[in-house]
Amino acid sequence: MEKRLFLGDEAIAQAAIDAGLSGVYSYPGTPSTEITEYIQTSAEAQANAIRSRWCTNEKTAMEAALGMSYAGKRTLCCMKHVGMNVAADCFMNAAMSGINGGMIIITADDPSMHSSQNEQDNRYYGHFALLPMLEPSSQQEAYDMVYDGFELSERLGYPVLLRITTRMAHSRAGVATRQKQSQRPLQCPADGRQRYILLPAIARQRYRKLIDAQCDMTAASETSPFNHYYDAANKKLGIVATGIAFNYLSENYPDGFEHPVLKICQYPLPVELIRKLVGECDEILLLEEGYPYVEERLKGLLSKGLKIKGRLDGTLPRDGELTPDSVARALGRQTTSTYRTPELVAPRPPALCQGCGHRDLYEALNEVIKDYPDAKIFSDIGCYTLGALPPFRAIDSCIDMGASITMAKGAADAGLFPAVSVIGDSTFTHSGMTGLLDCVNENTRITIIISDNETTAMTGGQDSAGTGRIEAICQGIGVAPEHIRVVVPLKKNYEEMKRMIREEIEYQGVSVIIPRRECIQTHARKVRNQKS
Secondary structure (H helix, E strand, C coil), rough: CCCCEHHHHHHHHHHHHHHCCEEEEEECCCCCCHHHHHHHHHHHHHCCCCEECCCCCCCHHHHHHHHHHHHCCEEEEEEEHHHHHHHHHHEEEHHCCCCCCCCEEEEEEECCCCCCCCCCCCCHHHHHHHHCCCCCCCCCHHHHHHHHHHHHHHHHHEEEEEEEEEHHCEEEEEECCCCCCCCCCCCCCCCCHHHHCCHHHHHHHHHHHHCCCCHHHHHHHHHHCCCCEECCCCEEEEEEEHHHHHHHHHHHHCCCCEEECCEEEEEECHHHHHHHHHHHHCCEECCCCCCCCCHHHHHHCCCCCCCCEEECCCCCCCCCCCCHHHHHHHCCCCCCCCCCCCCCCCCCCCCCCCCHHHHHHHHHHHHCCCCCCCCECCCCCHHHHHHCCCCCCCCCCCCCCCCCHHHHHHHHHHCCCCEEEEEHHHHHHHHHHHHHHHHHHHHCCCEEEEECCCCCCHHCCCCCCCCCHHHHHCCCCCCCCCECEEEEEEEHHHHHHHHHHHHHCCCCCCCEEEEEEECHHHHHHHHHHHHC
């Protein structure tokens, strides 16, 4: 065994490599991105020909991962929490088909919304799909859960959902690695047609098997080393702590717990362990990162007379991350603020980089839009979302990946003029192409600006699936070639950009403008790499 310093994301990646991984399928999204990037840059992964290129979106990633599992190989699928919404169709049905080679699906949730549109807790997805879930409380557990999770997946016959949060993903700790395993041989399932063709007659059979498998999944949770009961003398209070919340609880009791504690890091809920805690304690405190998932389940499992404290009754905040201090307050322990932010430190909101092509686009767009008092700019997920902030204040919406085009279409259908969409190149290939097809099919009067910086810049400059193909995609979907227009967003082309935007706004149909200039950060990295 070797001990190494890892981010939580890196521990997950190394564990997958050590457990005989054959492929990782992902779309970049904070806080999950570093898992795939670690595998991409690992000499060991390269030597073992582990497949690790980025996918077009989370749905294609999960489907490809399921395909590799079908072929008998161990596979990893990674995404941030909102990516699960995109992959949900495959996720739910993979629970019906089951797996062949071990398959672990990583959901990196983002409580407090550090870089996300919402705080959704994807333990509800695992519960919805009736699949086993793991939730590490430390970087060592993140490693061990992945290393052992492939075997658990193969033993149960289903994908395993591993849920981490931002603090787990992006904090470091020493991790002891384990013996390296070989990749599994190519071996397709003998009963593949009875499992993977989800016609209603087969799906009904598979659903009954999934329900029957719940007993095995619960039994695995009851005996899991990741679920543990810590006894203590003061039984006035019993504490249930899940995932990283157990870490925060431990920080408050460095010399041992005062009250009995049930640590839950594997699901379905270990019902017998819960009953043991409840039978011994007068009231229960729930500590969990995210939604009150376990708290709601306990209220259904337990007698009405037992008091349960947590997020639902206000003992803990209903939103945002937990911290050691918020846990201490829930325990009635005194907290002291060790550090205070100096008054001279002013908050600095995020901003588009100086020299970014999006800046030149927004300056030109704002100038043109002044002539259209009813204009609305529907934007999307990416660096260019910062166009909402000063000095630009150039956009009116940002909801989810790809929504800029379809929202602009709906507004145009309602009679709004002009309806303008701003979307990035990576987001366009992720979720925007189908919306463009809807516009083409109805010849919607809409101007779509695909701001192409030739990378997935917001998450660190990963490859963009559409690089070099945007015009061909738009033309293939059916946009008239004369209304697919490309410009380099620079100050010297300012008047040309304004003229182009104005002309396409006035066009009675679907038009696409592509301001294209390489991301300044990506370009700087290339220059540095060339010099070194």
